[in-house]
Amino acid sequence: MKTLTKQLTKKQQANETIFVPYIMAGAQGLEQLAEEIQLLTDAGASAIELGIPFSDPVADGPVIQAAGLRALGKGVTLGKIIQQLKQIKTPTPLVLMTYFNPVFTYGLEKFIQELAETNVLGLIIPDLPYEHRELLIPLLKNSDISLIPLVALTTPRERIPELVKAGEGFIYAVAVNGVTGAGRNYQETLDEHLAYIQEVSDKPVLAGFGVSSKEHVERFRKSCAGVIVGSKIVQLLSEGEKSEVTTFIEEAVSNEF
Template sequence: MSRIRQAFMSLKEKKEKAFVPYIMAGDGGLEVLGERIVFLEKCGATAIEIGIPFSDPVADGPTIQQAGIRALERGTSLRDILNAVGQIRPKVQIPLIIMTYMNPIIALGVDEFVNLANEAGIDGCIIPDLPIEEEEIIDPLLERVDIDLIRLVTLTSSLERLTAISERGRGFLYAVTVTGITGARSGFDEKLGHFLQQVKQLSSIPVLAGFGISSPEHVKEVSQYCDGVIVGSKIVDLFAKNDHQGIETLIQSSKTVTTK
């Protein structure tokens, strides 16, 4: 059984919601990547999304863009990140998920990326600029080594597209809570609850919501409609400020929301 499936089965038994923090690999140096992964697991993270820096991150807001720039200025490469993850993998039990655009994968080579990700113990891969119509370039290779391609669904997706993506989903579905880029926001679209409930009805795997979630209140508000949340910009910002207590508080807020 995959680590992702095990993680969600454990949450179901405990009637808890998932919390998946995002970190930018190389921001602060690759030497701190392992420390941050271990820290997030100790704080209670369900899994960790590891971002790959890229020069043209179309889905990322200013906080994550700046983190990516800082990482690239240090010369951080996809190969180096996967090597670093491989070194820390034996020390953590939770799923580790790569979030990257296609360009870094193509630059490295699709086969080489999949081989290195497999060797590093990666459990899932999120590629926001890869539409389902073009998944054949990489998904069969990922599936062969039991790495889940995590699909994204959005508020603007048609019912037909939501159904198609849900049917192909592995690991969990990533439901984007806003129209636009990542980043902290004060509130959410009034249609969000209905959207998440609709995706839940269509999907046979867990549904996590992400983009714009930045406070314990957001975590509680959004989690009631799905299986948990993914938090990116706020976690990146708190690490940049060295606010470890703030990170722990945010992660623990998900533990106060129980499943029915």
């Protein structure tokens, strides 16, 4: 079992709320990345998801797209992010969220080898189909990096056990059809869907896309292990509202269910 799976499963077994905030690496400048990671760590983040800016972010809503464009405008690249991460030491597991194109361009083997020199323990690649995961699995075999699967609302129920069994770290349950973004309306059947994924998974299931309030966290904790919060965190950081970020995370993780 890889480290990310162990750490998050331990929290799940202790009935703690798993909270994974997402930030866009370099949106406020790469020199701010270490400070942002420390802020989220101090607030109680279970792991931190770092977005890699990309010119065609098909899964991202307007807030995260804008943050990615700001990062690109500052000259932020995958290579620069990795070099920065090599200098950052944190007890909180880091998870990279990237599209496949930047990784392929960088070089798959080089990418995994260099990540091994950082605190990155997980990978989310939303446009890498399950059938093509073998492009990375052999390279990850001897590493401590988990390839995290995404399960959509449209994923056929009979396919879900196969996806979660192959995944590591945690299971990313996409809570809406469409792109990321705060203020989304959730389907009435979502709670049942999440509960089924958690039932067939031996790893924590985290709900993401649109999670933007304490009420959302409380709702999802009734059917899965925790949440991933992106647009809300990215927006607050872009506005310089660091204390609001801290308060949101502290309140979310203080509840045991």
